[in-house]
Amino acid sequence: MSREDYEMVIGLEVHSELSTKTKIFCSCPTEFGGEPNTHCCPVCMAMPGTLPVLNEKVVEYAIKAGLATNCKIADVSKNDRKNYFYPDLPKAYQISQYDMPLCEHGYVEIEVNGEKKKIGLTRIHIEEDAGKLNHDDYGRGSLVDLNRAGVPLIEIVSEPDLRSTEEVDLYLKKLKSILEYIEVSDCKMQEGSFRADVNVSVRKKGQKEFGTRTEMKNMNSFRSIIRAIEYEAERQIEVLEDGGKIDQETLRWDDVSGKTFPMRDKEDAKDYRYFPEPDLVTIKISEEMIQNIKNSLPEMPEKRRERYVKEFNLPEYDAKVLTQEKALSDMFEQANNICKNPKTVSNMIMTDIIGYLNFEEIEAKEIPFTAQQLGNLVLLIDKGTISSSIAKKVLQEMFENPREPQKIIEEKGWIQISDEGAIKEVVLKILEANPQSIADFKAGKDRALGFLVGQAMKETRGKANPQMLNKMFLEELKK
């Protein structure tokens, strides 16, 4: 038996921080960063005698997420205590939800090799985040910062419906995109506001029963999630092939060594002794409340995608890429409002901007320039002020030192040469230096023209208007 005879079975628990202004049970700000223990109060520090009061926005956002992922919204819901000891959890229990979550039985649709597949969602519930443990400079102790303690989270639990790391990647991207569209979470992975626990098992293809699964905790980049799953599936297959059996356990993924390790100390503490939170009251959700939230849902990616094809005449592929991320999609629309040239804006976003983001490993919402500036850049191309190859350089500059594109081309002297006299001068000079190309062209080799235009662009450092060059070379060559 080999690796190909097995398939992975994966389920994910995604934790996403909600972008409310305040924490889930007190009025402290949720803003990321800040000096240690400055976004805290007696409630989120678990001082004796304090009581939690639920933030109404948390309930609203969780229901919004549920509606956007086709969940059934509970009419009655409650909070429960999950008991365990860890120094980042000041109450020694986390207020979460156990048997009556806000949302259940939803799904997210992904497209695998052109085929649509529904990934089931078991539930979405609300809970509070824990604090952060820092280590002191001398390794003599741990330092507890409770700024994150009490920040609201939704936990989105999927069914074990994922069968490959490709599906995991598509599912996570889709989920992130949905949460960004409905603006309930900013999903900044490097700030830990979108992270996942992964359950992995393997089984022989065609086998009905699931294998024994292991769980890997708290990974906050797509790359480490994918790597961890690949490693863990491989490890399980090896164990099974050697005649061993998989222990159901919790593992820690180590990104540096690229391996998983058992988390021994927490095993025994798996017994969380959930019970209803006595400090909070029942949540009742009326049909009216659900309807109001439903009405507040924005246009979702699929709808935008259809509209882009219809309204802007964009290819299906462009529409798909542009709508994957809300930040890019918004940028596209705003830039297009300015220049009314959807295809050029789309091309710039799909090749240059996404290329830059991938290369620098930054997220779309971190793009330093505005959609207006991008729109203005496209206007400059359309007016013939710069060529599209210069536009690429301007865009690069906008990433590195953001300012108006007009200003950049003035400062850099990148304004396109569209003066007929100047262009003609260059054309004649290049022709004189390349008699062989003239001969080639006359012998029917059209490629020679491309070479000559290229030489002229090189001569003018990309500033010559390429359409004019083309036209003028042809005129001269046909003389």
Next chain:
Amino acid sequence: MKNYIINALVKLWKRGSRLMIISKDEILHIANLADLNIKDDEIDEYAKNLQDILNFVNILNKVDTENVEESIGVVNNTNVFRKDEIKVFEDKDALLQNAPDQESNMFKIPKVI
């Protein structure tokens, strides 16, 4: 009034069967979850105490709840919410004043991991 309740409970208790017997292993497991170190010779004592509590609570299992609507919490209030408005807690120094040890405005605790 109080006597009435106690008498009713005792009556129910007498009718009730003993629900479950707590084992030694369970005592150790519960102690571990509660992060308590208990000595071997204390186990029986704890087992007896917990058994008494369980037996007492078990009385409730005998109450006829046929026509009683199921409730979730002890209060009938629902939907007690807070508006999502920031109120900064000003007395920052008070927050760490009882910390056994601190450094850089953080609680300093024995090393974890």
